[in-house]
Amino acid sequence: MVKAGKARYIGASSMYAWQFAKMLAVSQANGWTRFVSMQDHVNLLYREEEREMLPLCKAEGIGVIPWSPLARGRLTRDWNEQSSRSQTDEIGKSLYTRTTEDADRRVVEAVAKIAQERNIPRAQIALAWVLSKSEITAPIVGATKLQHLDDAVVRWPSNSLTQKYRPLKATTFPTPSSRFHEVC
Numbered sequence: 001m002v003k004a005g006k007a008r009y010i011g012a013s014s015m016y017a018w019q020f021a022k023m024l025a026v027s028q029a030n031g032w033t034r035f036v037s038m039q040d041h042v043n044l045l046y047r048e049e050e051r052e053m054l055p056l057c058k059a060e061g062i063g064v065i066p067w068s069p070l071a072r073g074r075l076t077r078d079w080n081e082q083s084s085r086s087q088t089d090e091i092g093k094s095l096y097t098r099t100t101e102d103a104d105r106r107v108v109e110a111v112a113k114i115a116q117e118r119n120i121p122r123a124q125i126a127l128a129w130v131l132s133k134s135e136i137t138a139p140i141v142g143a144t145k146l147q148h149l150d151d152a153v154v155r156w157p158s159n160s161l162t163q164k165y166r167p168l169k170a171t172t173f174p175t176p177s178s179r180f181h182e183v184c
Helices: 018-031 053-060 084-088 092-093 098-118 123-134 147-153 163-173
Strands: 009-015 035-039
Touching: 018 035, 018 053, 098 123, 123 147
Parallel strands: 009 035
Antiparallel strands: none
């Protein structure tokens, strides 16, 4: 596609790190166009990619553009609050399972507390955390309302939240990689 002039770059999305490493090696061995980006699942509720994929991308100079940095809105509202999407989104229901519900609830509560202390939207806390990762290039933010875009604009340097991340680090942990890979 790139050599034919139909695309400028190629990227990959949501796979195991060993699969992506293999794809990078095969493309190099055959003289094919190199992948420049990884669109992966990274947020405060799903941190598994910190184990292998993010370090691989950093080592290989691959840009990371995570999808669902707000965990399908779960990080932006109270735990028991429902949206029409959370009630109908079958993939979302399978990504965030009952096996991690207690841990996820603690993360959502920590995000809410920090946002309340700073008087800012929860989305900004969750996005600032994503952007604080040196491997992350830019998150993909889905918006169905203008307010979602306003909430997503992080208006301060993410490094100013370093002290505020301590409660998040205490409540979050890399989770088993089965969430996304078994869904698709």
